[in-house]
Amino acid sequence: MELANTIPLAEGFREACFVQVSPPIGMLPPSDIKKKAENAFDEILKAAMDWRPSTGAAVKRLAYPADIFEFSGTVEDIHRHFIEKKWSLGLPILPPTPERIHEMLKGTGRKPEEVLGQAPPRMGTLTVELAAVYAVMAGCRPQYMPVLIAVLEGFLTPEANWRLALSGTGTSQLIVIVNGPVVKEIGIGCEQGAAGKGYHANGSIGYAINLIAYAVGGSGPPMFDRSTLASPSDYVCWVFGENEHALPDGWKPLHVERGFKHSDSVVTVMAGYPPAENMDHWSASVEEHMRWWSHIVNPLQNMGGPSVPQVMEQNPLIALGPEHAHLIASEKWSKDDFRKAFWERTRIPLSVWPSTCGRERLAEMLGPVTDDSLIPITLKPEQFLIVVAGGDGKQSHYFAPLPGSFPVSRLIRR
Amino acid sequence: MVKSKKQTQWKLVNPEALVQIEADQVNQHPKDLSGKTVVLYWNGKPNGDHFLNRIGELLIEKVNNVKVIKAWEVRPSTKRTDPTAKASSATAQELARLNPDLVIGAPGD
Numbered sequence: 001m002e003l004a005n006t007i008p009l010a011e012g013f014r015e016a017c018f019v020q021v022s023p024p025i026g027m028l029p030p031s032d033i034k035k036k037a038e039n040a041f042d043e044i045l046k047a048a049m050d051w052r053p054s055t056g057a058a059v060k061r062l063a064y065p066a067d068i069f070e071f072s073g074t075v076e077d078i079h080r081h082f083i084e085k086k087w088s089l090g091l092p093i094l095p096p097t098p099e100r101i102h103e104m105l106k107g108t109g110r111k112p113e114e115v116l117g118q119a120p121p122r123m124g125t126l127t128v129e130l131a132a133v134y135a136v137m138a139g140c141r142p143q144y145m146p147v148l149i150a151v152l153e154g155f156l157t158p159e160a161n162w163r164l165a166l167s168g169t170g171t172s173q174l175i176v177i178v179n180g181p182v183v184k185e186i187g188i189g190c191e192q193g194a195a196g197k198g199y200h201a202n203g204s205i206g207y208a209i210n211l212i213a214y215a216v217g218g219s220g221p222p223m224f225d226r227s228t229l230a231s232p233s234d235y236v237c238w239v240f241g242e243n244e245h246a247l248p249d250g251w252k253p254l255h256v257e258r259g260f261k262h263s264d265s266v267v268t269v270m271a272g273y274p275p276a277e278n279m280d281h282w283s284a285s286v287e288e289h290m291r292w293w294s295h296i297v298n299p300l301q302n303m304g305g306p307s308v309p310q311v312m313e314q315n316p317l318i319a320l321g322p323e324h325a326h327l328i329a330s331e332k333w334s335k336d337d338f339r340k341a342f343w344e345r346t347r348i349p350l351s352v353w354p355s356t357c358g359r360e361r362l363a364e365m366l367g368p369v370t371d372d373s374l375i376p377i378t379l380k381p382e383q384f385l386i387v388v389a390g391g392d393g394k395q396s397h398y399f400a401p402l403p404g405s406f407p408v409s410r411l412i413r414r
Numbered sequence: 415m416v417k418s419k420k421q422t423q424w425k426l427v428n429p430e431a432l433v434q435i436e437a438d439q440v441n442q443h444p445k446d447l448s449g450k451t452v453v454l455y456w457n458g459k460p461n462g463d464h465f466l467n468r469i470g471e472l473l474i475e476k477v478n479n480v481k482v483i484k485a486w487e488v489r490p491s492t493k494r495t496d497p498t499a500k501a502s503s504a505t506a507q508e509l510a511r512l513n514p515d516l517v518i519g520a521p522g523d
Contacts, residue, residue: 124431
């Protein structure tokens with residue numbers, strides 16, 4: 001119910017009237033649902049006629065400057081205090097002293113009072129100063145600030161649908177891909193194990209993003225994060241650079257494909273599900289490799305097809321390991337050749353879905369369909385985002401996008 | 415946690431975010447539904463239609479002269495689980511075109 005109350009807030013309204021019906025609603029026979037409706041009816045009717053919007057004035061407090069408070073105790077005491085106040089995810093933090101914030105802000109030319117946006121789901125006001133506070137707590141270096149700010153601006157763009165990523169029942173992952181000179185300049189991991197341990201920039205930026213999601217956006221379980229299981233990615237999210245040096249000849253890096261210059265430093269953010277791993281060690285031809293992909297990936301991974309047809313308009317991410325990318329390119333395939341083959345091979349018959357998944361919207365998007373119709377992941381092959389990521393090893397990854405989350409790219413400004 | 419002995423006086427920056435948005439006030443609900451138009455809004459999630467169908471039947475049974483409109487039947491484009499701001503705004507406008515005095519939705523799962 002608390003989560004439901006954030007819906008009108010995110011849409012620009014103070015509140016709405018809700019009546020809670022005990023879950024579940026899905027996966028029950030219609031007779032059970034009818035009974036639930038009958039049980040809830042009196043309360044719904046009462047709410048329909050008696051509920052009145054509140055008239056209280058909004059809270060008045062300035063978002064900038066942040067208050068400074070005195071604290072007596074050890075570093076451990078600070079850590080515990082921050083956990084209790086829900087300002088910390090529970091992992092160690094660096095105490096945000098005014099001096100450290102001042103140093104962190106030197107990493108950006110942006111003014112500390114600038115409001116970057118309202119972080120969902122509870123729409124906490126995120127200033128540049130507050131971003132610096134959490135950057136300090138996460139152990140970032142000042143030179144990471146431009147990347148962190150670009151990432152936050154990306155996620156705060158409605159197209160990224162940060163709100164659902166931080167509050168839905170799925171195991172959502174925030175994904176950040178970095179391209180351009182900044183990768184080398186600040187040491188973003190882009191080769192062996194790029195998204196994993198040992199890369200300070202990736203790790204601390206990924207930690208800062210999630211601290212902000214939790215403490216500013218209020219995304220903690222059970223409210224407002226309703227993820228059924230969630231994942232450790234809620235502590236440190238996916239941050240990696242594209243391995244641009246490993247791109248096969250003629251393949252453009254992601255940021256150039258998305259309209260930026262080679263010399264630009266760019267972040268691309270999106271929300272997706274945990275990746276499906278392709279560990280094809282055997283294929284000696286692209287044909288064999290594509291057959292492998294066709295049995296790993298399909299539209300069910302993000303409720304595509306008739307379940308939520310709109311996800312077919314979105315952009316799944318394929319992170320090819322360099323060895324797989326070079327196998328594909330060895331037969332003179334371009335990225336577009338790969339996209340087309342991937343799109344064709346990953347289709348599955350409509351008969352796979354339960355009959356309760358309505359087909360009307362799907363038919364509107366694809367034309368007439370039957371049980372034998374092959375349903376693709378996306379409407380068009382060109383919707384797939386492809387990056388070459390990581391180092392040695394025959395491993396690639398497919399990230400299905402979270403429903404309603406489109407990739408957003410932002411130029412990194414110093 | 416092993417506690418270090420060193421006690422210190424600290425000045426810390428409060429990381430609490432301000433939660434304050436310029437939000438529009440919502441309309442009052444009607445005091446009586448008799449003779450009013452109630453739009454039922456289903457976003458397509460499983461079983462929401464069965465729930466709202468029964469609510470519609472009960473409204474007609476218990477409220478004088480109430481007009482019940484099932485949005486998903488007359489405006490099929492409103493039946494969608496598309497959690498983007500753009501889609502949400504489009505749905506709200508579609509519902510408004512039905513001139514409801516009240517909208518009852520079943521958004522959860």
